[in-house]
Amino acid sequence: MKNLMLTLLFLIPFIIKSQTIVEFDRMETSSTLYLSAGWWTPAATASWYNNTFVSSNLSAAIYGLGTGTSGNEQDWYSLPNKTGLDINKQYQLKFRLSSRTFTSSTAGTRGVDVADIVDVQVSRNGGAFITELRITGNDNATWTYGSTGVINHTANGTFTNSAAPTGDVYQSPAGIVNTNLTNGLSTVYLTFPYGTSQLAIDLFCRVNSAGEEWWIDDIELWDITPIALPVELISFEGFSIGEGNLLIWKTASEYNSDYYIIESSVDGENYVPLDKLAAAGNSWQVLEYNFLDSDYTSNTTYYRLVQYDFDGVNKTYGPIAIDNRVKKKKVVKIITITGQEVTNLVSGEFYLEVYEDGTVKKIIF
Numbered sequence: 001m002k003n004l005m006l007t008l009l010f011l012i013p014f015i016i017k018s019q020t021i022v023e024f025d026r027m028e029t030s031s032t033l034y035l036s037a038g039w040w041t042p043a044a045t046a047s048w049y050n051n052t053f054v055s056s057n058l059s060a061a062i063y064g065l066g067t068g069t070s071g072n073e074q075d076w077y078s079l080p081n082k083t084g085l086d087i088n089k090q091y092q093l094k095f096r097l098s099s100r101t102f103t104s105s106t107a108g109t110r111g112v113d114v115a116d117i118v119d120v121q122v123s124r125n126g127g128a129f130i131t132e133l134r135i136t137g138n139d140n141a142t143w144t145y146g147s148t149g150v151i152n153h154t155a156n157g158t159f160t161n162s163a164a165p166t167g168d169v170y171q172s173p174a175g176i177v178n179t180n181l182t183n184g185l186s187t188v189y190l191t192f193p194y195g196t197s198q199l200a201i202d203l204f205c206r207v208n209s210a211g212e213e214w215w216i217d218d219i220e221l222w223d224i225t226p227i228a229l230p231v232e233l234i235s236f237e238g239f240s241i242g243e244g245n246l247l248i249w250k251t252a253s254e255y256n257s258d259y260y261i262i263e264s265s266v267d268g269e270n271y272v273p274l275d276k277l278a279a280a281g282n283s284w285q286v287l288e289y290n291f292l293d294s295d296y297t298s299n300t301t302y303y304r305l306v307q308y309d310f311d312g313v314n315k316t317y318g319p320i321a322i323d324n325r326v327k328k329k330k331v332v333k334i335i336t337i338t339g340q341e342v343t344n345l346v347s348g349e350f351y352l353e354v355y356e357d358g359t360v361k362k363i364i365f
Contacts, residue, residue, distance in 0.1 A: 020223040022091065023082055027058035027217055033080055037219070040076040040202070051102045054145050054217040061215045063103040064116075064207035074206035077216060081123070081200035089225040093120070093190040093201060097135065098215040099142045099172070110211025111175045112137025118214055119204040120190055122155060125197050131159040131204075134169045135185055137212070141175035143184020145217065149173070151188045191224070230257050230309050231279075234286070238303055238322040244294035245322045247303055254283045261306040262291050266298040268319060279307065299325045330356045 025034040027048055039046040039060070046062040053059045064073045085091060097118065101110040116137040121129045132155045143149070151170050160167040173181055192199065199221070205214045234250040247262060257279035263271040280287055293301070304318040333354045335341050345351060353361045 021220055022085075022223050023079075023221040025079065025219040026055045027053070027060055028055065033082060034219070037079045038077070040078045043073060043075040045073050046075040046077075046205070049102075049215075052098060052100060052145065052215060054096045059098070059215045059217040061100075061213055062205045062207060064109075064209045064212035065103075066208045066210070073208055074204070076121070077203040077205065077219075079201040079203075079219065079221075081198055082221060083198040085197050085199065087195045087197050089196075089223055090194055091192045091196055091199065092222045092224045093188075093192075093199075093220070094222060095188050095203070095219040096145050096217045097186055097188055098145045098147075098217075099137060099184065100144070100213045100215055101142055101211045103213060104211035107209070107211035109140070109209035111140030111142045112172065112207065112212050112214070113140060113209075114138060114171065116207045116212050116214070117204070118206075118216075119202075120188070121202040121204055122190075122192075123200040124155070124157065124192065125195075129200070129202060130157060132156070132168065132190060133164075133188075134159075134161070135188070136169065136171045137175075138172040139174040140177070141172040141181055141184065142179075143172070143181040143186060145186050145215075147180070147182055147184035147186040149181075149183045149185040149187070151185055152191075153189065154191045155193065230255055230313070230315065231307050233307075233317055236305055236317050236320060238320045240322050240324050244292050245296050245301060245303075245324070247291045247293065247305075247320075248288065249290075249305055249317075250286060250288050251280070251283070252286055254280045254287070256309045256311070257281060257283075258308045258310045260289065261308070262293075263304040263306060264293065264296070265302040265304075265319070266300075268302040268321070271302075271304055281310075296322075296324070299323065332356050 023031045023034050025037045045065060048058045049061050050057045060077055062075055066073055099112045104110055114136050118135040119131045120133050122132050123129045133153045162169060164170050170185060172185055173183055231254050232252040234252050236249040239246040259279050260277045262274045264274050265271045274293060275291060277289060300321055300323045302319045302321050304316055306314055306316045308314045331353050333341050335352050337350055351363050353363055
């Protein structure tokens, strides 16, 4: 019965992230609130420098001068309290981190060690500051902003002083003499739970020896709230059958989906509506829809499917085309390889289809 079928497959994830920057401090430029971000004390060795950066042309940095026992080379890079956040949304802190040796590239103590730390301290919803995660050096480690190490951590309001993932401490890979690590921890993500209405964030940085440096750039607060897509379409198919052109589409899930409009065209450019079908509204199971076009007039007909949300937003799928000029030959009988006619076929066996024009085709059932 089927003359021609065209299928569109849509592998669309049902959940996406909104990915909107709420506040940012790129050192040389900042959002209005984060213009007042900066070193808290400030320590004598903490400032902004242009030796290295992600966005041109500054980074915040703190460097060490001590002998391994100094407690003075530490400071907080403080971000002002962000209020008015939506408790129904999810937020994420992102910043870039580097360990360099610009101030003392030959010192025997150069590169960060386990005692050199960056603590991400957070006051959530007006509460006390809590260290949500700690980053440490390791055996004189150095790395650039271009290294590949990534930290993905979720804030939980407590600090466990042990290695992640069971704890909240992320230790750098061990350093290599006179070589920057390629997998240094250069990108840090900290995700906050729903229910967050305000956030104040401090990056507490500590170094205590010559040639030990923490560099920070591109601090950003993001809205990453998952968004449900209206329709997760599995397929949109068209068949030519005896009664007309049959359209079938399947959805894996639907959210806030109001109705579908089926459109047709004889040239693939100018479309007219054929019919309107109600959608499921909300569904998290596979659903199948169909529509029969009995009034097509051209040899080839193009079809589009337009899905509308309850709020009027729409998305178009297709086009697909059905060519009614292609005729399928009629099967008059099916026989075995030895010529015996059969009606009950066995899976995996070979058979011959005999058509009304006398031609034969070998098939496997």
